[in-house]
Amino acid sequence: MKRTKTTVGVALSAVLALGLAACGGGSDDNGGGGDGGGGGSAFDAAVSKVVNPSTKTGGTLKYVITDAPDSMDPGNTYYAYNWDFTRYFARALLTFDPKPGEAGLKVVPDLAEGLGQPSDGGKTWTYKIRKGVKYEDGTEVKAEDIKYAVARSNYTDELQGGPHYFTQYLAAGDYKGPYKDKNLDDFKGIETPDDHTLVFKLNQPFYEFDYLLTNPQTSPVPKAKDTGLKYQEHPVSTGPYMFENHSIGKSFALVKNPNWSAATDPLRKQLVDRVELTMKVTGADIDNRLLAGTEHLMLAGTGAEAAARAKILSSDSLKKNADNPLTGFLRYAMLSTKVKPFDNIECRKAVQYALDRTATQGAYGGPVAGDIATTALPPTETGYTKYDLYATPGNKGDVNKAKTALQACGQPNGFETNIAVRGDRDKEVAAGEAMQQSLAKVGIKAQIKKYPSGDYSSQYAGKPAFVHKEKLGIIIAGWGSDWPTGFGFLSQIAHSKAIKDSSNYNEMELEDPAIDKLLDDGAKTEDIAQREQMWSQVDKKIMESAALVPFIYEKTLLYRPPNLTNVYFHLAYKMYDYPSIGLQ
Amino acid sequence: MTAPIEVSGSEVEAQPDAVLAGVDRKAIQGRSLGQIAWLRLKRDKVALGGGVVVLLLILAAVFAPVLVKLLGYPPDEFHRELIDPVFSRPTGAYGGIGWDHLFGVEPINGRDLFSRILYGARISLLVAFLATLLSVSIGVVLGMAAGYFGGWVDTVIARAMDVFLAFPLLLFAIALVGAIPSQASIFGLFELKDNSLRIALLIFIIGFFNWPYIGRIIRGQTLSLREREFVDAARSMGARSPHILFKELLPNLIGPILVYSTLLIPTNILFEAALSFLGVGVAPPTPSWGGMLSDAVTKQLYPIAPHFMIVPGLAIFITVMAFNLLGDGLRDALDPRAR
Numbered sequence: 001m002k003r004t005k006t007t008v009g010v011a012l013s014a015v016l017a018l019g020l021a022a023c024g025g026g027s028d029d030n031g032g033g034g035d036g037g038g039g040g041s042a043f044d045a046a047v048s049k050v051v052n053p054s055t056k057t058g059g060t061l062k063y064v065i066t067d068a069p070d071s072m073d074p075g076n077t078y079y080a081y082n083w084d085f086t087r088y089f090a091r092a093l094l095t096f097d098p099k100p101g102e103a104g105l106k107v108v109p110d111l112a113e114g115l116g117q118p119s120d121g122g123k124t125w126t127y128k129i130r131k132g133v134k135y136e137d138g139t140e141v142k143a144e145d146i147k148y149a150v151a152r153s154n155y156t157d158e159l160q161g162g163p164h165y166f167t168q169y170l171a172a173g174d175y176k177g178p179y180k181d182k183n184l185d186d187f188k189g190i191e192t193p194d195d196h197t198l199v200f201k202l203n204q205p206f207y208e209f210d211y212l213l214t215n216p217q218t219s220p221v222p223k224a225k226d227t228g229l230k231y232q233e234h235p236v237s238t239g240p241y242m243f244e245n246h247s248i249g250k251s252f253a254l255v256k257n258p259n260w261s262a263a264t265d266p267l268r269k270q271l272v273d274r275v276e277l278t279m280k281v282t283g284a285d286i287d288n289r290l291l292a293g294t295e296h297l298m299l300a301g302t303g304a305e306a307a308a309r310a311k312i313l314s315s316d317s318l319k320k321n322a323d324n325p326l327t328g329f330l331r332y333a334m335l336s337t338k339v340k341p342f343d344n345i346e347c348r349k350a351v352q353y354a355l356d357r358t359a360t361q362g363a364y365g366g367p368v369a370g371d372i373a374t375t376a377l378p379p380t381e382t383g384y385t386k387y388d389l390y391a392t393p394g395n396k397g398d399v400n401k402a403k404t405a406l407q408a409c410g411q412p413n414g415f416e417t418n419i420a421v422r423g424d425r426d427k428e429v430a431a432g433e434a435m436q437q438s439l440a441k442v443g444i445k446a447q448i449k450k451y452p453s454g455d456y457s458s459q460y461a462g463k464p465a466f467v468h469k470e471k472l473g474i475i476i477a478g479w480g481s482d483w484p485t486g487f488g489f490l491s492q493i494a495h496s497k498a499i500k501d502s503s504n505y506n507e508m509e510l511e512d513p514a515i516d517k518l519l520d521d522g523a524k525t526e527d528i529a530q531r532e533q534m535w536s537q538v539d540k541k542i543m544e545s546a547a548l549v550p551f552i553y554e555k556t557l558l559y560r561p562p563n564l565t566n567v568y569f570h571l572a573y574k575m576y577d578y579p580s581i582g583l584q
Numbered sequence: 585m586t587a588p589i590e591v592s593g594s595e596v597e598a599q600p601d602a603v604l605a606g607v608d609r610k611a612i613q614g615r616s617l618g619q620i621a622w623l624r625l626k627r628d629k630v631a632l633g634g635g636v637v638v639l640l641l642i643l644a645a646v647f648a649p650v651l652v653k654l655l656g657y658p659p660d661e662f663h664r665e666l667i668d669p670v671f672s673r674p675t676g677a678y679g680g681i682g683w684d685h686l687f688g689v690e691p692i693n694g695r696d697l698f699s700r701i702l703y704g705a706r707i708s709l710l711v712a713f714l715a716t717l718l719s720v721s722i723g724v725v726l727g728m729a730a731g732y733f734g735g736w737v738d739t740v741i742a743r744a745m746d747v748f749l750a751f752p753l754l755l756f757a758i759a760l761v762g763a764i765p766s767q768a769s770i771f772g773l774f775e776l777k778d779n780s781l782r783i784a785l786l787i788f789i790i791g792f793f794n795w796p797y798i799g800r801i802i803r804g805q806t807l808s809l810r811e812r813e814f815v816d817a818a819r820s821m822g823a824r825s826p827h828i829l830f831k832e833l834l835p836n837l838i839g840p841i842l843v844y845s846t847l848l849i850p851t852n853i854l855f856e857a858a859l860s861f862l863g864v865g866v867a868p869p870t871p872s873w874g875g876m877l878s879d880a881v882t883k884q885l886y887p888i889a890p891h892f893m894i895v896p897g898l899a900i901f902i903t904v905m906a907f908n909l910l911g912d913g914l915r916d917a918l919d920p921r922a923r
Contacts, residue, residue: 305884359693362693365672426883430883436868440660
């Protein structure tokens with residue numbers, strides 16, 4: 001999923017995964033338990049519990065964002081913050097439990113009455129939807145509207161903004177989408193035997209299908225109200241709030257939806273009177289507004305910038321209103337196994353041992369910006385286990401071990417290579433310099449190559465032909481998953497089938513049949529514990545290959561103005577649970 | 585980018601009244617134009633000050649490795665023990681400025697700013713000098729040709745100048761530097777790669793696209809000079825064009841060329857800084873002043889470590905100021921009527 005406009009999310013290939021209600025490894029630093037018990041304000045308090053629990057109503061909750069959302073259409077957005085925010089007005093079939101801590105990773109029914117009923121060996125999934133749910137105009141939600149929503153968001157040329165997992169998993173033949181093919185009955189991937197039943201037909205057994213349905217793409221869209229790309233001006237609401245006005249690219253306001261009823265929606269509340277979003281405010285300005293209390297939340301959830309960060313951390317009264325959670329992103333360097341001399345595992349190991357991981361951590365902003373990483377899976381994903389294959393004293397690198405590896409590689413005096421970075425990401429450039437400095441100590445001369453971030457994966461680092469030609473041995477990048485599971489995270493960056501001629505995220509070009517088999521088999525394994533076990537094995541195999549050099553498990557510094565109520569960090573969306581927040 | 589600089593009057597004439605005061609008659613005998621200009625320049629304390637600063641800068645850049653060995657640390661060496669890990673800024677007061685690190689250390693990785701400024705001066709001055717040399721060479725040759733020959737030669741060159749002046753140089757520079765390969769050979773003569781290629785390209789872009797400014801000035805000067813009596817005299821004695829151009833006209837153009845070059849250098853320093861600031865300068869970790877400024881701004885570190893921005897900013901400011909003062913003084917000395 002995307003955190004900022006420039007972060008490329010997972011494309012439409014194989015991903016998914018599911019599973020797991022309880023997060024495997026547990027995030028040590030983020031507290032875990034999360035039973036929803038409330039409490040007062042303290043640094044990091046909202047990571048594990050609800051801060052300022054209250055049922056007080058009224059007030060206007062104000063959001064700001066630096067740019068503008070890609071689209072407010074629930075079927076056409078690929079930002080985690082929007083999957084979080086659209087729940088104000090769009091109810092999906094399933095959703096993540098609105099609770100702090102690991103409880104938030106559990107999938108629960110939203111529009112549906114219960115989780116999916118699999119049959120036919122995991123190829124057919126049946127859902128019943130709640131009766132009496134109404135749109136903002138008072139008409140009732142029908143199963144066919146959900147079928148239509150999935151069809152428009154996954155099968156049309158117009159709506160390309162979101163992921164296309166349904167295209168990949170549903171047995172829909174060469175269905176052309178509802179804009180070209182006006183007869184919805186031609187869409188065979190979903191059947192609606194009656195107004196309250198949905199039957200999903202898959203092209204392969206997929207026991208963890210429920211995760212797919214948490215995406216706002218499964219929130220109903222009445223066919224008569226669909227205006228294609230313009231639908232984002234006023235998506236028809238099924239949630240507690242609806243659009244009052246919307247000036248695209250500038251601002252919008254949500255007001256209470258009179259036809260929403262708490263009786264059919266046990267997960268949401270209708271605390272504030274209005275929700276407003278102001279777009280295109282600079283990052284520094286947003287920080288100042290939040291600190292001054294004139295606005296309440298930064299929609300993108302990317303956290304405070306350096307100046308505000310220093311201000312918050314150096315003042316106890318501000319610090320107690322801040323949280324420092326993991327974002328689920330792993331920042332790393334990939335060593336291209338197809339570029340000499342990194343085709344030799346010993347040369348890759350030399351880099352692992354030579355690297356001063358405290359220096360790369362410093363490049364991203366120090367301990368507040370992330371914990372030093374030693375595994376392929378971050379602690380936010382299922383299957384994470386803590387271990388360190390290439391431990392060095394104080395994480396500062398070990399010149400002797402690196403030289404031994406270089407000897408074994410047949411390059412005792414080191415070698416020359418290149419480090420690819422996104423030139424406009426100053427933190428990646430700084431990380432490149434830190435790496436360069438570490439490697440120089442063992443005789444590896446690395447030259448930094450800057451490329452534009454917009455085409456980084458399509459033209460440069462993600463294009464193997466270019467990587468080979470320019471001898472980009474080291475590629476600095478980052479990754480976050482669409483779903484918080486080992487499969488969702490690793491299948492795109494480590495499976496040999498993920499290697500593509502362009503927009504390739506397996507930049508190390510790792511082709512390990514054992515990893516492929518574990519990932520393929522894991523997706524078809526019903527038992528949750530067994531599946532997590534398999535993701536852990538994939539993680540270890542990747543690290544054994546020494547092709548992935550993890551830098552940090554990224555963290556962010558979020559500020560929550562003290563007058564917000566019911567604030568907590570939602571582990572599935574990796575930002576505050578927006579629809580739960582009220583005002584004092 | 586570069587404003588055409590008005591250099592009026594070319595023929596450098598001795599101004600006895602101005603020079604004579606306090607000098608005895610004998611001394612005037614045999615004094616060359618250069619000597620007279622130098623006499624005038626010596627009296628201009630401000631210009632002289634600029635000249636001294638310029639000289640010191642050049643010496644500092646040339647002897648940077650020695651100075652750094654004596655007073656600093658290698659420019660790429662990390663000193664993370666001097667950095668507060670939480671705030672990424674130097675733990676010492678005023679950015680860690682002290683006897684150990686004269687200009688303090690860089691936030692994040694603790695590199696010595698003193699040595700980075702010195703090494704940055706090498707890049708800035710090298711690019712600025714060579715780019716100036718390139719524009720002046722092209723400008724003088726084409727300007728003289730246009731002014732002297734006139735006719736279609738003049739028309740073609742003058743239109744070419746217009747085209748170059750209208751060129752969106754900054755955008756082009758960004759695009760070009762972004763698209764360069766990692767190595768290239770220049771006319772098959774020598775191979776350039778990585779940083780040396782980038783520096784060569786910076787020099788080419790800055791130098792090649794700035795020639796019309798000096799070209800126009802030289803053309804104007806040549807136009808008026810070629811109608812002068814000494815040119816007629818030379819021609820009537822059977823001198824051919826090359827002789828007239830190089831022996832008669834060029835010496836009379838030395839004044840404006842010298843002045844314009846001195847004033848073009850600071851402009852080029854700023855342009856190089858601008859390109860580095862925009863991320864198309866030399867590759868890290870090679871320091872350059874514009875790149876250091878850019879780091880301070882894009883990393884949002886200037887509010888918590890202001891010295892990170894002030895030090896390279898001051899370096900650029902002082903250098904540009906010194907060159908400009910020297911250039912102004914030189915113009916006054918060579919052409920007192922322009923005062």
